[in-house]
Amino acid sequence: MLKAYRYRIYPNKKQKEFFAKTFGSCRFVWNKMLEEKLKALENKEKIPRITPAKYKEEYQFLKEIDSLALANVQLNLEKAFKNWLKNPKHFGKPKFKKKKDKQSYTTNNQGNTIKVDFQNNLLYLPKIKQGIKIKLHRKFEGKIKSATISKTTSGNYYVSILVETQNNDNKPKEPQNKVCGIDLGVKTFATITNDKGSYKVEHPKYLLKAEKRLKRLQKQLSRKQKGSKNWEKLRKLLARQHEYVANARKDFLHKLSKAIIDENQVVVVEDLSVKGLIKSFLSKHVSDSGWGMFLSYLEYKARWYGRTILTVDRFYPSSKRCSHCGYIYSDMDLSVREWTCPICKTYHDRDENASKNLYRYGLDYLRKSREGTARIQACGECSDSGMVITPVYESSFNEAGSSYLYKCG
């Protein structure tokens, strides 16, 4: 299988110049080819197949550039063009590239010209003699297929190395007996219930702090005169802070989703469209809570490791149902954070109660799926423990079913 590994690299001045030239040349060749193709299209001529070699006589500077990088530009443009002609509704017309667009190029490992020196933390690329400093925070094994070098708006450089690897560490793990229910929140990121009880996962402090700083910088920038020296300085700082926040959030969500998937066989969450509703009421609290990203991480990790994610539909009253006696408190307002069940007098924290209901459902599902009866479900309001569910992914251990959107019959 192919796997991509992304690392930060620290090119020296000369290497930066080489990258700048390559980014520019790739952009140049793309625009040249696109212009010719569009012209032919306009004149109702046959669209020419152009190779970058065509421009090398006229534009000598292209000779210094890694020819595989230019060849990739050709391939990408041809693909974009073909897609557009075939399906113009889905794929837009290929655009001319501008300097402010994302700067990157891809080169292939033809003749083993791309190398990673794990001992000395160096990356070798075609046309660059000296190794480039690289931060190898994780190892990989296998054959390198290609490398994509990119520069962010804040001026950092990264390489994404595509590797053909035999070592598949994404294979299904041992099935677990455990289940957890997760209620995603605004102030508290998640409230989780498992066999040990309920606990809350707060947004990490460093992330909240970094977000505050981000907002402060945004405000400061808006007060500076656009284009001025100070504005430019702040803009760079802001771009860097954006990157930092995005990376920190990803890191947090990756760690959390990994821990959850490692531990549990069945994970139950609420459908995000429900959350979307709630969020619009409470959006003042935290900017982007990362729910969507978190769910997508859970989903693909579940796929890798053979776990099941159950998404509970909006018709299931996970917040309004007393997790102790099953009473449904239908008049509960969104703003109610805690309540006492009028029937059994149990005092509930709203999120904890919801996660308990989700957990309970997961348990039920796991039991039924083991008995092979997981298809038999009922809908929330009218049954004791049933929920309307839409499983996102079915793990291999459960052969019982692969359908599913349960509706109240």
Ligand SMILES: [Zn+2]
């Ligand atoms: Zn109750």
